[in-house]
Amino acid sequence: MGSSGRSAEISGARHLASRLRAESLQSRDILRRTDEASVRPLLPDVTVVKVGGASILDRGPEALLPVICELGELSADHSLLITAGEGARARHAYEIATDLGLPTGMLSILGNSVSGQNAQIISALMMDRGAVNVPISLVPTLLNGGAPVVMSGMPPFEWWEPPPSAGHTPQYRTDAGSFLVAEGFGCRRVIYVKDQDGLYERDPATAAAAALIPEISASALFARHLPALPLEPVVVEMLVNARSVRHVQLVNGLTPGAVTRAVRGEPVGTVITAG
């Protein structure tokens, strides 16, 4: 196979030489070949930390400021990519837009805007740490320069949000977007800061003695059909196919020190593994 860069005419079209020349890109045997070289993690030492919307941000200063304080301390010796959840204002916008008969793609646009507002709030609160809220193309430069970077957690799917299998709300929201940024950049760790210790055998809101699950695989999690998963289900689905991110961690941001321990790699909260 030549790498001359010349094109060749095959059945009427001018094709560039490559292993994928004239292929439909649907055949699985052909596709598997593209996965032979392992994925190069581009920013392996960056930790993605998602600050929950309803669970942390919307609770106001009592919940948010201690998390911001811990992240600020951690930013001195950890490279942090902080993503913001969308929370109450997004849910309100989803409700109104759904009532107006507007499509899921419109809801994704509205959610992204709210998550962007929350990212600006977090970056303002962390300005004294040099935090910046920048377009994705500048993220690696700033992280490498030592600044904590804050961004909207929502993936930019907008009108292109895939139709959800049930209901009307986008399936890829801020948990998913945070995961996908980590997967794209090859960041080693993804930490979700929520308002509960992690995953429980039963819903802790209704079962007081529910036991915390310290570690579980994505497949075991699917098999259990846990009610009230505190994470977008699509994250668990994507984890199975992910090439770089092999686990995600859920921690309670209301517990002092939990975020710090998670960023330092300690097994606090619940770890969900790809296996």
Next chain:
Amino acid sequence: MTAGDTQPFEGGGLVRILPRANVVKIGAQSLIDRGRSAVFPVVEELGANAAEHQLIIGVGAGTRARHMYDLTSKLGLPTGLMATLASGVSEQNAMMIAALMARYDAVRLAKSEFTQLPMCLAAGSPVIVTGSPPYHWWEPPPSVGRLPEYRTDSGVYLIAEAFGARSMIYLKDEDGLYTDDPKKNPDATFIPRISVRDLIARDFDELVIERKVLEMMVFARWAREIQIVNALIPGNVTRALNGEHVGTIITADG
């Protein structure tokens, strides 16, 4: 006001934002990479239909994307970068199609300009768009291989779905769907019409359209039927826009 304007609340309370728009995808490996012999007749036929049919024209990426996928996969680069780069290839093709269709008052709109879609369409201007969905670094990890699974067939499909378009038509260089790739297997059988559930169940290894489109059709609110037509045959584009069955129809309701 046309009938389309007065019936926007069908489909479980959902509004059709652009009920008269027809979304058409021009294949790249199948058509654009053939150059003028294939592209000029397609552009002329689309232009001739612009007065009668509102057109949103999405454009594929083709052989340059395949070259880039091959190179980046060998370099161990992630799917998110491939999706970002593929979008640029599709955009190059969109710019070329927009230039060729300028004589039909066509405009190219970036996603940030989509609020101008209604005005352009009402003015009779075909709107040319990048086919790739803007997932870029956020491309979901594929189940098989390294390549993005949501490529230009999917991106264009999602425009039809989100805006509640009148039709979704894929222009390719084959008559439609076959049981195998007809370019490689002369015994492949043509399928004129099939339900998306049957097609998923038959699990062909080769397909004329991205698998993600089929998966999304199952849950689609509006884009529940697509047609794949051979645009190398003069008249097919016009007939498909007029609602005739000239290629393969895949339906989520059959």
